[in-house]
Amino acid sequence: MDNIIQFFQDNNELIFGYLLKFVAAVFIFYVGRIVAKGIKRLMEKALLSRSVDKAVISFVAGIVYALIMIATVLMALSQIGVQTTSFIAILGAAGLAVGLALQGSLSNFASGILIILFRPFKSGDFIDAGGVSGTVDKIEIFQTIMKTPDNKKVIIPNAQITGSAITNYSAEPTRRVDLLIGISYDSDLRKAKALLEDIVKQDSRILATPAPVIAVAALADSSVNIHLRPWVNAADYWAVYWDTLEKVKLTFDEQGIGIPFPQMDLHIKKDTQE
Structure with a gap:
């Protein structure tokens, strides 16, 4: 017991410094989680006001929340002295590998986000896009579903839509x-x-x-x-x-x-x- 007390007396400054870093890391994590939840709620309200599908809202908001939380955890670990450079390198390499493997899907995902945010058309509009003319039935995160005038269901990748001219015949009254x-x-x-x-x-x-x-x-x-x-x-x-x-x-x-x-x-x- 005396040895433990002596250890604390000899290293009280070092222990106090680590304790402060630990408290700061916990504080960063706590504040980061609050910020992530706040941004998630704001995004959900903004997308709901644009009449975006709830499944798409949940998916996008979840991705944003996860990205903010990853950044928060890395900042907290860095505060207590953990070298996060290797973690960032691993995440970057993994992200690059996944990006190359899912290049087409990620392109459709990014195009879906653009369609949802900028809304060049909405469900029920008659448009000419991606080489297809028809009425928009549903806008999903990777694809847009349309119905042609002869009642055919056409599924078009979002990248094909945003990569060409879009004519919206229903935009004006x-x-x-x-x-x-x-x-x-x-x-x-x-x-x-x-x-x-x-x-x-x-x-x-x-x-x-x-x-x-x-x-x-x-x-x-x-x-x-x-x-x-x-x-x-x-x-x-x-x-x-x-x-x-x-x-x-x-x-x-x-x-x-x-x-x-x-x-x-x-x-x-x-x-x-x-």
Whole structure:
């Protein structure tokens, strides 16, 4: 017992120093865990406000929490004198090996994070992305699930989506219907434009603002081409597109406005001999 007391008396400064380092390490670990939990909660609230899937939120928040805790443990160990350089080197090597092995999956994971954070589209939007056109059914961390207009389920890797142009047809509440109407050169141009104006005015789905455009687009080889460009609500786009084409054909037939088709005139020249 006397030896133990003598040891403490001789090394009280050293023991006190180690005790302070140990307390500091515990404090760092405690504060780091509080910070990790706080950041995790903030991320969950931020992602929930963006209507992100709960499974994705849990996965992303868990990864962030784990990374912060690893950094906290390394800082705490360093405080008590443990050389963490070797640990960092091992973690770096392991991370590099895993990254090379899962390069494609990590690329899809990073792309999924970007889609979730920046939200170029959401579930229910009709988009053209990754070479596929369809309605977004679900956005997952590695892939996006879409349904085509003919009800096919298509699973697209997220890296393929973010690596190409994304066209979101549902992003804006209104869309412009672009129609190119050709009439024959011997038809009455003013009458054709007036008929198109009547067709547009009679359709209640066509918006008054912005005003529809009816203008001559080109004097082509066999037709006078007219641009017909009305604005509609995005949900009415295809219905107005198809109905307007049918209405134009029926109206032009009734009013004697010719719609030309490609044709070739053949001239036969006959030589006469005396």
